[in-house]
Amino acid sequence: MKSYSGFRFGVVAALALSGPALYGIAAFAPAANAKDPNGLEPEESDTATIEAPQAGWFYVRGGWEVDGTAIYDGKSGKMKGIVASSQLSDMAIDPAGKYYYISETIWSKGNRGTRQDMVSVYDSQTLKLVTEIPIPSRILVDERKQNFVLSADGRWGFIYSFSPAQAVNVVDLAKRKFVKTVELPGCAALIPNPGVGFSALCSDGTMATVTDPAGKAAITHGPAFFAASDDPIFENFAYDKAKNTAIFVSYTGLVYTAKMGASPEVSAPFSLQEAAGYAPAVTKPLSVAWYPGSRQPAAYNAASGELFVLMHMGEYWSHKAFGDEIWVLDVAARKVVRRLALKEPVGHIEVTQQAEPLIFVNDEKSEGMILDGRTGEELHRIETAGSGVISVASGS
Numbered sequence: 001m002k003s004y005s006g007f008r009f010g011v012v013a014a015l016a017l018s019g020p021a022l023y024g025i026a027a028f029a030p031a032a033n034a035k036d037p038n039g040l041e042p043e044e045s046d047t048a049t050i051e052a053p054q055a056g057w058f059y060v061r062g063g064w065e066v067d068g069t070a071i072y073d074g075k076s077g078k079m080k081g082i083v084a085s086s087q088l089s090d091m092a093i094d095p096a097g098k099y100y101y102i103s104e105t106i107w108s109k110g111n112r113g114t115r116q117d118m119v120s121v122y123d124s125q126t127l128k129l130v131t132e133i134p135i136p137s138r139i140l141v142d143e144r145k146q147n148f149v150l151s152a153d154g155r156w157g158f159i160y161s162f163s164p165a166q167a168v169n170v171v172d173l174a175k176r177k178f179v180k181t182v183e184l185p186g187c188a189a190l191i192p193n194p195g196v197g198f199s200a201l202c203s204d205g206t207m208a209t210v211t212d213p214a215g216k217a218a219i220t221h222g223p224a225f226f227a228a229s230d231d232p233i234f235e236n237f238a239y240d241k242a243k244n245t246a247i248f249v250s251y252t253g254l255v256y257t258a259k260m261g262a263s264p265e266v267s268a269p270f271s272l273q274e275a276a277g278y279a280p281a282v283t284k285p286l287s288v289a290w291y292p293g294s295r296q297p298a299a300y301n302a303a304s305g306e307l308f309v310l311m312h313m314g315e316y317w318s319h320k321a322f323g324d325e326i327w328v329l330d331v332a333a334r335k336v337v338r339r340l341a342l343k344e345p346v347g348h349i350e351v352t353q354q355a356e357p358l359i360f361v362n363d364e365k366s367e368g369m370i371l372d373g374r375t376g377e378e379l380h381r382i383e384t385a386g387s388g389v390i391s392v393a394s395g396s
Contacts, residue, residue, distance in 0.1 A: 049125045050080050052097035053393035056352050058360040059083070059091065060368060061388025064142055069100075070386050074358040074370050077380025081127050084120075088140045090148035092157065093124075093393050094173075100124055101173065103138055103148045103159045119157060119171055133171055135178045137163035143295045144189075145236050145389055152194035152241070156214065160190055168198070170213045182210055182217045189235045191246050193260045201235075201248075203228050207264055225266045226250060231283060234292070234319070238300030238307060241394065247300055247307060247331060251319045252281045253292050255307070257331065272309065275329055276336035283316045293321045296348035296389050301357045301373065305332050308351050308359060308373075322347045322363065326376065340376030343369075350390035360390050 056074040069091055071080040085091055089104035100122040108114040119133040139147060139162040147160040150173070157171040166187060170179045187202040197213040205224035210217055226233055231250045238247040246264075248256040253272035259265045271280035273290055281289040292298070294310045297319075301308070310323025322345035328338040346361035346369070357373030368385025369378055 047126065050127070052124050053093055055354050055393060056358060057393060058350060058352070058358075058370075059093070059391040059393075060360070060362065060386035061085070061091070061142075061390075063364075063366065063387035066386070066388070068386075069102075069388075072360070072368070072370075072382065072385070074352055074360065077370055077382060083122055083127060084129070088142050090144070090159070091391060092148045092150050093391065095150065095152065095154040095394065097393070098124055099130065099173075100127075101148070101150070101157060103135070103157070105138060105140055119159070119173075121173075121176070131176055133173075133176050133178060135159065135169045135171060136181055137161060138169065139163070143236075143389055145296070145391065146189040146191070149190045149192050149198060151198075152192065158190055158198045158213065160188060168200075168210070168213070170217075172214065179214050180217070182213055182219075184208060184210070184219065189233075189237070191237075191258075191260065192239060192241075193264070194244060196260070196262050199246075199260060199264055201233060207258065207266065209262065209264060211262060220263070222264055222266070225256065226254075226269075234297050236296045236298070236389070238298055240300060240302045240305075242302050247298075249292050249298050249307075249309060251291070252283060252316060253290075255329070255331070255334075270334050272327065272329060272336070275334050276327060276339070281316070286315060288313065288315050290325075290327075291316070291318055291321075292323075293319045294323050294347045294349075295320075296350070297323070299349045299351040299359070299390075300331075301351050302353055303355045304357070305330060306337070307331050308349055310346065310349050310361075312345070321345075323349070323361075326359070326361075338374075338376075340371070342376075343378070348388070348390050350392055352392050353394055362387055362390065 058072045060070045062068045069083040069085045083100045085102045086104045092101045102120040105117050117135050117137050121130040155174045159169040161167045167181050167183045187200040187208045189201040191199040193199045197210045199209045205226045206221040233248045244260045246258045254269040256269045257267045290311050291314050297310045299308045307329040309327045311325045311327050312321045326340040327336050330337050349361050352358045359371040362368040366384045366387040368382040370380040
């Protein structure tokens with residue numbers, strides 16, 4: 001089924017095509033006593049609302065040079081609305097479902113002028129701006145889900161910064177104020193760590209853990225478990241909230257799991273290719289095999305314990321290549337249980353957190369596809385859906 005509800009730039013078109021779609025602004029309504037010269041009655045318009053975040057919704061960034069994060073209902077394929085996120089911004093969803101948080105940077109004159117860094121808070125049902133929380137400067141990149149993470153209770157926001165040194169801005173989202181900046185040299189890719197603070201991956205192969213980030217902010221490092229110069233880990237990794245476990249995939253297809261806590265415990269890795277019945281992939285040049293890749297290479301369904309990984313036939317350092325297949329890995333059993341062929345290569349993948357999951361994939365042309373998580377059957381195709389990263393509520 002082809003849907004045109006992905007038309008992102010015409011608010012009126014979005015309203016017409018997808019029912020109660022929103023962009024955080026009200027439509028214009030004519031004066032009550034206005035008369036049309038052709039005798040037509042004036043239209044009446046109001047502001048619609050949508051539900052709080054749903055388990056079957058996908059949030060799709062417009063892409064590298066496109067504003068807005070579109071909300072799609074996975075079941076119908078229709079757009080529900082657009083959160084007004086600016087270019088090079090990062091989004092986090094309130095665990096309680098009341099707000100959408102956007103960490104963003106704008107300039108007073110568009111592409112120049114006074115720089116303003118902030119967390120913009122939007123009501124999840126009206127999509128109207130609630131407030132802005134000024135913060136120190138943040139890193140200006142796209143395609144990274146782990147630049148902005150929240151505490152499990154939704155009170156604290158942790159925003160990665162690189163200005164000029166690597167650090168994390170801590171924001172009290174309940175009191176709507178910036179608290180402090182925690183310097184974290186050599187580390188990035190933030191990981192939620194409930195009851196502790198947050199953790200991050202570091203260039204020396206360790207994981208840093210920041211305890212009490214709004215207070216004393218004590219930093220510890222565990223032992224090195226990967227070699228960033230030999231076989232790096234993809235930055236867009238998965239996180240299982242129920243098990244408090246992070247799941248990482250390396251460029252060669254090694255899979256690591258980390259039980260989060262004050263001293264996170266990282267498992268010995270296993271080969272994704274071996275889990276599918278192949279020899280492990282290697283770093284040796286010209287060694288052709290199935291490798292993970294793309295911009296957002298993996299998504300996790302906590303209900304089934306399955307990791308959905310975009311795979312392509314290539315060689316080491318082909319990690320930017322888009323995926324031709326989705327390999328579904330039972331993480332606990334260390335076995336690939338399904339392989340889903342794709343009609344065309346895609347660059348991002350996300351999966352809903354339902355017992356019967358839906359998959360959303362997209363490509364650099366902004367073509368979006370919603371697939372059955374069990375069979376890979378295409379359920380909806382959405383033109384101009386957005387070419388950026390994809391998120392789900394209470395997801396990976």
